[in-house]
Amino acid sequence: MNSLVDELEAARDLEVDALADAIESIGFECTHCGACCRGTEADEHTATVFPDEIRTLGPSQGAENDAEYDWRDIARPMPYGLREGSDGLEGETFEWALQTDGCGDCTFYDPTADGGGCTVHENRPLICRTYPFSVALEGTSQPMGEAVDEAGIVRAHECEGLGRDIDRKEAETLAATLKRRAIRELEEAIAVLERYQSVDADGVVVHDSEGAKRPDGTPLERPQ
Ligand code: SF4
Structure with a gap:
């Protein structure tokens, strides 16, 4: 936990100008190829989405009132740590991934x-706004696969848009969002650890910064 608190301090101290310098030196322009939004049936798209981001995505999907909003249309339990049981997936996991469609693509693609x-x-979500970049701080999320380039604390992950010219204003906007994402990810990780209590329950339980939930986003009811 202490190391996460230290990393959070480091994230808060990140200088947007320095991050923008790094992004400029690596270079990036989105080509709209969609590669970062797609997966396959065998290897589904897996990108972290936080509880508040899930709620923000809910009403944007055209729901006229809250009753029409279904958490499961937006997010699925992060698959790591889950196993196939006799009635489907079971086990405990941490955080949520963007929901996928039948082909393994992000459901919003x-x-x-x-x-x-x-x-x-x-x-x-923040992770989509800042792809293909991440910062080299423990406790922040790193896209799948090895980093293919880095400058200072900024890492770049596989993307055909890397190496293209980026104007300063765009680099600064991206840098500011990257800093916001690093802070948010570390705050989330700390809150998850603070709230985490192992549970013995059937089915899938997801631990996020708000507590333990069922896959439909409702709080887990613990035995009294
Ligand atoms: S939310 Fe949008 S940008 Fe993010 S993975 Fe899905 S389709 Fe791509």
Whole structure:
């Protein structure tokens, strides 16, 4: 826990200008190829989405009232640590991943949609806003696969848009969001650890910064 608190301090101290310098030196322009939004049936798209981001994505999907909003349309339990039981998946896991469709793509990906295929572009999670970059701090999320480039504390992950010119203003915007994401990820990780209590329950239990939940986002009812 102490190391996460130290990393959070380091994230809060990150200088946006220095991050922007690093992003500029690596270079990036989104080509709207959709590669970061797609998966396969065998290897589903897996990107972390936080509880508040899930709620933000809910109403944007056209639900006219809260009753129509279904958490499971937006997020699925992070699959790591779950196992196949006699009645489907079971076990405890941490955090949520963006929901996927039958092909393993992000459920919000539509290659025919304007602006590169993301149908929730305005509300997309922090991890999508900052792909293909991450910062080299413990406790922050790192996209799958090895980093292919780095500059200072900034890492770049596989993406065909890397190496392209980026203007300073865009680099600064991306840098500020990258810093926000690092802080948010560490705050989330600390809150998860503070709240975590192992549970013995049937089915799947997801531990996030708000406590233990069922896959539909409702709080787990613990035995009295
Ligand atoms: S939310 Fe949008 S940007 Fe993020 S993975 Fe899904 S389609 Fe791609």
